[in-house]
Amino acid sequence: MSKQLLDYNDIKRVLRRMAHEIIEKNKGTENLCLVGIQKGGVILARRLASQIELIESGRIAVGILDITFYRDDLNTKEEQPVVKRTEIPCTINNKTVVLVDDVLFTGRSIRAAMDALIDFGRPAYIQLAVLIDRGHRELPIRADYVGKNIPTSFNDRVEVFLEEDGKKDKVILVPGL
Template sequence: MTRRLADAKAVSVLVARLAGQISRHNRGVQDLALVGIKRRGVPIAERLAARLSAGRQPGIPVGAIDITLYRDDLQMVAETPIVRGSEIGFDINGRTLVLVDDVVFTGRTIRAALSELLDFGRPRAIQLAALVDRGHRELPIQPDFVARVIKTRRSDLVDIFLKETDGRDEIVLTKVGQSQKPRAKSQKPK
């Protein structure tokens, strides 16, 4: 059973909610930078930066990281992983970074992202922002900022579609029965 949890308007509201949480917690945006986890964390980070910058020049820097080679399940994902590369065009040393992902689930993606980020330098602090928190952690990782918490079963699928990567903004929950095997995240339509 598939159910739409958010349409384009609701996704926009969720991004605004996340931006508000980040701004309030950091008392503004001084020395703040955003780093999105590829793929869908990057457009969310860019949208957040646009809202947080709101006419400020220069705007908030945004970077992107590809955690492929930092995953602890790399052998299970693919024989030949597709590496898209990381782009962080600013110095992270001494800066507050907000790591941005679309969905926080087991915590393993975030662990990999933290390992990679620290290879770039030593930020003053790293905060975690996610559009959706669906629970079921396997590691002791919790987001600092969450736009929406969704109660799910471990086997359920939460798909976030964004205009920049998928041509539309939408959040969809698919209830997967006991006899169905959930598909890997990398099998989402591109």
């Protein structure tokens, strides 16, 4: 049976805390840019940016990154890739870029995202913010900001639903067979 991990209010609180952590770690919002990884990360990046803007003055640039062309599983994946939009609104040279994703799992998406990002410039720092860290890393990658750590089995699925996609905010765990 699937289990609910976070509800609407949990997600709200978690994002508020992460916004504070991002500001604290970077001592403000100067040179800060959030980049959401398609698809789940984009909505979260926008929400984090508006949370940060509520706390500190000024606008936070939010970019969108599609990592399809940088994946390492073109030949092994069952379903075929669907390319989505990439939009980096500002120069990322010497900026602190916070990559935002919904679920951190093997780390391969983040590896691809870093490769993709570096083709747009040379950020001073790349940090990583994820709503859920479910473990099972296959690469030496860790997140700087984590909404919630959740122990899972490799075959479980973690599904994130967000209002902007027309669903009620929630995170559920679907156990694998």
